[in-house]
Amino acid sequence: MSSTPLIELKTVTKTYGRGATALQALKGVDLTIQAGEFVAIMGPSGSGKSTVMNTLGCLDTPSTGEYLFNGVHVETLTRDQRALLRRRYLGFVFQGFNLLARTSAQENVELPLLYRGEPAKKRHAAAQKALASVGLAGWEHHTPAELSGGQQQRVAIARAIVTEPAVLLADEPTGNLDTHRSMEIMELLWQLNVAHGITVLMVTHEADMAAYAKRIVHFVDGVVDSDSPNPSPKALLHAVTAEVA
Numbered sequence: 001m002s003s004t005p006l007i008e009l010k011t012v013t014k015t016y017g018r019g020a021t022a023l024q025a026l027k028g029v030d031l032t033i034q035a036g037e038f039v040a041i042m043g044p045s046g047s048g049k050s051t052v053m054n055t056l057g058c059l060d061t062p063s064t065g066e067y068l069f070n071g072v073h074v075e076t077l078t079r080d081q082r083a084l085l086r087r088r089y090l091g092f093v094f095q096g097f098n099l100l101a102r103t104s105a106q107e108n109v110e111l112p113l114l115y116r117g118e119p120a121k122k123r124h125a126a127a128q129k130a131l132a133s134v135g136l137a138g139w140e141h142h143t144p145a146e147l148s149g150g151q152q153q154r155v156a157i158a159r160a161i162v163t164e165p166a167v168l169l170a171d172e173p174t175g176n177l178d179t180h181r182s183m184e185i186m187e188l189l190w191q192l193n194v195a196h197g198i199t200v201l202m203v204t205h206e207a208d209m210a211a212y213a214k215r216i217v218h219f220v221d222g223v224v225d226s227d228s229p230n231p232s233p234k235a236l237l238h239a240v241t242a243e244v245a
Helices: 051-055 077-090 105-116 120-133 149-161 177-198 234-244
Strands: 007-016 023-033 038-042 063-071 090-094 167-171 200-202 215-220 223-229
Touching: 007 051, 023 051, 023 223, 038 051, 038 177, 051 167, 051 200, 077 105, 090 149, 105 120, 105 149, 120 149, 149 167, 149 177, 149 215, 167 177, 177 200
Parallel strands: 038 200, 038 215, 090 167, 167 200
Antiparallel strands: 007 023, 007 063, 215 223
16 A cells, blocks of 8 residues: 555544534544545444545535645645545445436436546446446446436446546445345445455445445544454455355
8 A cells, every 4th residue: 555645634623603503523533544445434423424524525624634635635725626636536425326317327427527528439438337337237228217226326336436536435325225235235335446446435324334344433423433444344255255156
């Protein structure tokens, strides 16, 4: 791994509101993430985990403290510079699939490239490659209504990785899925991490889903309560089982 962490939070705080109504969501968070990690972020409601994800995704800025992305001080960037960082380096997957209902899977996946101004031929090829990588080759022209929940989330993941981001931020990616589809999505995230080297940061409240990560960070009351490696990620066990079989 590189000696420079991909992501560093140094004594980061976040306060919403002022005076008597002020809410301190983060109370001095220190967090270091190396390129290629798969980190699950857990914690009860109000613990600060979503605020941290918004900060890491450049959707929000710290009140105090430092956020470094590949050595760059993100907290000093302008709004436009943060937007550029998001477009170039970050991919997002949410609990709600957020797909355009009357638009095909391929057109949904092409959207980030359309915003970049990429030519049509390049968009089409990249979208087809991304869909194939999530197991949806042949489904390019289906609309969300013609896809299962698991397939819709796969389209959302393809849309997130079509720009070849360094980091995939997944906020409760299995929250709207049944157990079987949830396991499929988690195994897909594992493969993207292992085979493609994408750093995965995932917020989840489900221990079964966090068990796929290589590292689990627990938040409580706006601070990191624990941060420990997961020595036996579920997907690793699945891979070993498959090899033996």
